[in-house]
Amino acid sequence: MQLNAIGVIRSTLKQRTKAPKQGSEGAPDAWLEVRSGVAQALDGIAAGDEIVVLTWLNRARRDVLKVHPRSDPRRPLTGVFATRSPDRPNPIGLHPVIVRRVVKNRLRIGPIEAIDGTPVVDIKPVLCEIQKSRVP
């Protein structure tokens, strides 16, 4: 089970310690640059779409099974599968974002807390009850 990057995040956020924990917590917009070899897989994505970006959190620790949620030592140790901690056996990030613009093989997206250089491994449309009848 080998992931290949399909793109990369280009963001003004350069350090993990300065990134918010979720996109909704004050994160900026960023560019998602898709590799030219897979750019045609973007066909059908347009400004205004809600998508989920899957990233590989390459700074994360994979040997951590319990954390204090939100790095708050007052909270009891909790299994990482019950949290959104980036430290987990397979550090895949899920980022629901809005597409602001599409410029060839680049998507302007946000808000997103992923830092500059984070590899992107997949992009999916958001499915919700209302959309199910029309989203492919």
Next chain:
Amino acid sequence: MQLNAIGVIRSTLKQRTKAPKQGSEGAPDAWLEVRSGVAQALDGIAAGDEIVVLTWLNRARRDVLKVHPRSDPRRPLTGVFATRSPDRPNPIGLHPVIVRRVVKNRLRIGPIEAIDGTPVVDIKPVLCEIQKSRVP
């Protein structure tokens, strides 16, 4: 970027061709068996929780960049990143499900369209606007 299975789906669905396209389209409940080595990462997950299960769709084709959405030839070819097609460069499945029961290192979850034997690579709590203030 190497994924290691953290568990496996045990389902009555045995064939991809018989699986619904989404869990909400008549899929059954299933068991998610977590490897004993990472079982403590489940700590904090309880019956009634909404979680997202990430799977590795090991029967998918990774060289497909465009598909007819929902396998309907009348629909125009669309980039896989604008669809939920299992065929895509990194065939990660996202399955929002409800936890029905927790029995040691096994979660009864559903509804879920993943077929029997599908490797599981991550489990995350669902974040939505209402929950953000209380979910870790």
